[in-house]
Amino acid sequence: QETLDTTGLDTKVKVFLESQKSEWRDMNVPASDGQLLYDIIVENGYTKGLEIGTSTGHSTIWIAWAFSKTGGKLITIDIDETRYKKALANIKEAGLTNYVDARLADAHELVKKLEGPFDFVFSDADKDWYTNYFKEVSPKLEVGGCFTAHNVRPEGRRGMSGTRAYLAYVQSLENYSTTVDNSGGGMAISYKKAEK
Template sequence: MKFSCQTKLVLLHMLMICIATGCAAQSTNDQRRLDERVKAFLEANRHEWEDLNVPYEDGQVLHDLIIRNNSTSALEIGTSTGHSTIWMAWALSKTGGKLVTIEIDENRQKVAIANLEEVGLADYVDFRLGDAHRLVKELRGPFDFVFADADKDWYVQYFKDIDPKLVAGGIFTAHNVLQSIRGIREYMAFVDKHPGYVTTVDKSSSSGIAISLKK
């Protein structure tokens, strides 16, 4: 059977639509399975995270901020064993992004990598081992989301180092800002009066997360 050129084009167009629809359905199914896997892991380990990890509620805040801002290029300063990393990588799996995360302790990083592999999110994370004081300065960026959860008395310097690499509309978040820790008061005074940012504090947990939106 012979087809006219117009008919062939119509058939080709229909074939492309079918392929695209099938790929979209497969992608949706893959994400659904990943979501179920991550939810189960986080719930099963909800009360097991120690060693400088964020509380469950704070992980949820980070996840939701990334989704709401449609962030795709994120940085975490202080991986620990990967609780917050999982929450952010999970969000980035939905936005099509990736996370760079820095950890100074090799043993903690090994555990974090194992956790991300177990939950199926390792491909969304670029693990960096070393001193964040140096590594943050060396990063090229740009970033649209940053989470600082390392040495609090270095928060101001991390902010200064990242500011030129953070896009307009990007978010710099900092952990433990409701706690009496050395460096927190200085950091909050710095960001509250910074003319290029609007800063609020999420109080979902006793830790507190400062959220600075770049104008």
């Protein structure tokens, strides 16, 4: 996969991420999961992204950085105004504003209204809605695309019944191939193999 030359931007993003390393306290993904999402996008050349659950923008920045390589764009959604505003400031400081369309909205309402198509999705908002989000987005996800979901572990954890149910559901689908990466917070990675 060929990537765009964004050397100046790379430096800006790296400096920003380094400066914020110990500042992500709003339920943000660990950096290793950010890197995991980045790699999936760049390796597959994805360009049409959706993130559900921006918080203050840690995963957003890793995804947007990957899209700076592929020429892609990310729609990201959060319902909390304070975190949304902080995310906008963080994205700007990282130099990635051009790659992000951040929306302040209830994803329960907005996700079903988005037209798509998407080729990359990261689900990281309310865990009890994970299966609903998946069902709403799946018809808009291109074949060959990837749906990722955070805090998913096969053995589950307290308060994570939504993610357990989600994993069982997505693993039951014959047109998706799903693995779980447990190197960080638990990432379900589901590639869409066929429309049905």
